[in-house]
Amino acid sequence: MLDxxxxxxxxxxxxxxxEGRLTxxxxxxxxxxxxxxxLIVPQDYAFEFxxxxxxxxxxxxxxxxxxxxxxxxRLFAPEADLxxxxxxYRVWRNGELVGEPTDILDVWREDFVSFLIGCSFTFEAxxxxxxxxxxxxxxxxxxxxxxxxxxxxxxxxFSGPMVVSMRPLSPLAAIQATTITSRFPxxxxxxxxxxxxxxxxxxDINRPDYGEQVEIRAGEVPVFWACxxxxxxxxxxxxxxxxxxxxxxCMFVTDRKDAELTIG
Numbered sequence: 238m239l240d241x242x243x244x245x246x247x248x249x250x251x252x253x254x255x256e257g258r259l260t261x262x263x264x265x266x267x268x269x270x271x272x273x274x275x276l277i278v279p280q281d282y283a284f285e286f287x288x289x290x291x292x293x294x295x296x297x298x299x300x301x302x303x304x305x306x307x308x309x310x311r312l313f314a315p316e317a318d319l320x321x322x323x324x325x326y327r328v329w330r331n332g333e334l335v336g337e338p339t340d341i342l343d344v345w346r347e348d349f350v351s352f353l354i355g356c357s358f359t360f361e362a363x364x365x366x367x368x369x370x371x372x373x374x375x376x377x378x379x380x381x382x383x384x385x386x387x388x389x390x391x392x393x394x395f396s397g398p399m400v401v402s403m404r405p406l407s408p409l410a411a412i413q414a415t416t417i418t419s420r421f422p423x424x425x426x427x428x429x430x431x432x433x434x435x436x437x438x439x440x441d442i443n444r445p446d447y448g449e450q451v452e453i454r455a456g457e458v459p460v461f462w463a464c465x466x467x468x469x470x471x472x473x474x475x476x477x478x479x480x481x482x483x484x485x486x487c488m489f490v491t492d493r494k495d496a497e498l499t500i501g
Contacts, residue, residue, distance in 0.1 A: 241266060247314060250490040251322040259324045260339050262379040262448075262486035265371075268362045269495055271424070272488040273300055273313065274354040274465030275323060277341075277481040280305045283350035285393030289471060290352070292390040296399050296467035298355035298423050306347040313491040319351050325484035327469070332476035341481050349481075354465045355424035356488050357402050359495050363417050369410050372451040379486035380404070381445035382464050386438025387429075389467065394477075397470040400446070401429060401437070401461040405453040411460045418462065420499045430461040437461065447485035 239258050244250045247270040253259035263272060278286055283305075290297035301312045308319045321340045328336040328344060357380075361371050373380045380402045387399040406414055411431050419427035434442045442459060443450050447466055453459055466485050483489065 246270060247490040247492045248316070251314070251317055254324050254339075255318070255321045257339055261324055263324060263488040263490060264358050264361065264380060264486065265374040267490045271300075271313065271491045271493045271495055271498060272356040272358040273491060274356050274468070275319065275326075275481070275483040275489060276352045276354065276468045277319070277349050278477050279346070279479065280348045280350050282394070282475065282477045282480075285395055285475070286352065286468070289389070289392035289395040290354070292392055293399075293467070295425060295429060296389065296463035296465065298425060299352055300355055300423060301353040303351040303353070305350050307351070308345075310351070310353055310491070313353060313493050314489070315492075317489070319489070320345050323483050323489050324487040327482045327484050329472050329477070329480040329482070331478060332473045337484050344479065344481070346479075353489065354468065355498075356465050357418075357425045357462045358488055359424040359498060360418045360421040362495055363421070364414055367413060367417055369406065369414055369417075372405055373449065376451060378451060379448040381449060381451055382447035382466050382485055383434070383439045383461075384446045384470060389471065394475040395471040396474045397467070398438075399429070400464040400466040400470055402448075402464040403442070403445075403459050403461050405451065405457040406460050407457055411458060414460060420501050421495075422500060423498045425463045425465070428460050429463050432458050434459055
């Protein structure tokens, strides 16, 4: 059985993925190392997605663009391979999810452009260092994520709703978390909503669209951050003939430290 406590660096996490030993969510792993979401599209869709991300920086903060046919993100993990170093991927054809493999070697093409997008797992270490609870890590679950009624600004063929992740906190802790996470604009920054889920179109907080449900305890409110699963919702509109993403919660753990992404 994999001992996750030994996965203390991005490199160790990636090796566990590459060897097929880690196939699940990465929350809490390699504390202090930046985690990232993934979108891979054919080159003729790449500019439109880059424009989509530029128009929607809160849910789609681009950390690095890897040129067509290249698999090594030289800024964030120059020895990595984007085809093998995530725990689990999603493969999309014409906007439809067709598989969740543990590598994408068999579908790789030389015209693919890869985007690494900031992930809110990155600021969770700072929250925990401040004594704030992160419920899904406490429970060893994937973070709950929800489609909202907030539309993103379209670009070309890409459009769709913002997706959010949720962490329950007391009102005081929510204020502290807002202050902490606002220092991480490259990984979604401050929350986009606190309180009533219905106000952003979430009908049942106990039934997330992605990830796993977590308990909201007495005296707590749900706190929502923009989420890097948002591009997956946009694929439903863009319908590229093929695209790849990470499976929700199954992130790329880089060699960069969280502290490098802070401001202020």
